[in-house]
Amino acid sequence: MTSRTTPRSDKRIDRLSRRTRRVLAVATMVGLPGMFAWSTFWMGTTAPTVVWGPISFVLIGATIVGSFVLYRYIRGRADMPGAHLDEREQQLRDRAWILSYQVLSAVVLAVVIFLGIDVFVFGRQVVVDAGLVNALVLSTAVLLPVLPAAALAWIEPDVPADF
Amino acid sequence: MVRPSQRTDPIVHNRLAVLRVERGLSRQELADALAVNYQTIGYLERNEYNPSLDLALRAAEFFGLPVEAIFSRQPFAPMSSQLYASASPGARPGEGTT
DSSP: OOOOOSOOOOOGGGGOOHHHHHHHHHHHHHHHHHHHHHHHHHHTSOOOHHHHHHHHHHHHHHHHHHHHHHHHHHTTTTTSOOTTOOHHHHHHHHHHHHHHHHHHHHHHHHHHHHHHIIIIITOOOOOOOHHHHHHHHHHHHHHHHHHHHHHHHHHSOOOOTTO | OOOGGGOOSOOOEEOHHHHHHHTTOOHHHHHHHHTSOHHHHHHHHTTSSOOOHHHHHHHHHHHTSOHHHHEESSOOOOHHHHHHHHSOTTOOTTTTOO
């Protein structure tokens, strides 16, 4: 029999609405790749660094702050073996893992299709340089571990008002 | 765990809220007794989560009632209507039994 009888605290972070959590999850997942995309775009323009800096800071900040809040919100529920979770929480965690897998598969598939179209339809070349590898490695290393937390924050229903 | 109105899977109705209040228990106390998170009790009481057979049997054991007295696939009629339906018209429950 599993048990998790310690009530969650009344801190605001534990009572984030589902809408807020979903916004955070999207901001977290989009922030870092967005920063790389913005930097790539910026390098092709003549815009000064003072324009690049704040926007990059906001984008990377979204991932950093979002990751912290999401991890704090799920507090190990999405990435632990589950001995301390009750049956409802385990079901929720399993759904989050499934959603994470689906999102990851969809992203990989979308990238492959996009590159395929770019190369075979438009005849462009994909240049795998240090910048691209750096962006891919960093995004994967940062976002992949956050994905289950974001998925759980995305699907968990709102805590009812009578709690 | 969506709202009952949005669900497509069968809903298992229950009397946990009535039984809990009847025995003067808080959600946390019932959660401790059933070894679940206190929020799970809330989701159960609002029919937003169907319990496993194990949890349903634990609840039945805890309340000392048959499992079908607590859980049902059909909505339960209100206790008051059940009590007054069994009494004769105009009589209060328990009257006329002497």
